Amino acid sequence: MVAPYAAAKAAAAGTLAPTILIPVTNAIESLHMQVRKVIKNRGHFPNDEAASKLIYLALRNIARDWKMPPREWRAAMTQFAIHFEGRFPDSAR
Numbered sequence: 001m002v003a004p005y006a007a008a009k010a011a012a013a014g015t016l017a018p019t020i021l022i023p024v025t026n027a028i029e030s031l032h033m034q035v036r037k038v039i040k041n042r043g044h045f046p047n048d049e050a051a052s053k054l055i056y057l058a059l060r061n062i063a064r065d066w067k068m069p070p071r072e073w074r075a076a077m078t079q080f081a082i083h084f085e086g087r088f089p090d091s092a093r
Helices: 004-013 017-042 048-064 073-083
Strands: none
Touching: 017 048, 048 073
């Protein structure tokens, strides 16, 4: 996360990098919070595969609610489809 004073420093220096990073950071933090909530509600996992499946399903459900998905999400969906072949819905691609 960018500190509040960093935007003032950037404005004084003539750069806009921190103001560009803040919306991206908020999206990442929001996604992280939603995934943590799902994991916390589940508790413990019998193995790593169970945790991976839960995170995959959580991301799939979270992505349904996105109004404006990130540009890179298409590449991530392709990788998930390869990794979880046969279980990734065609409608999500």
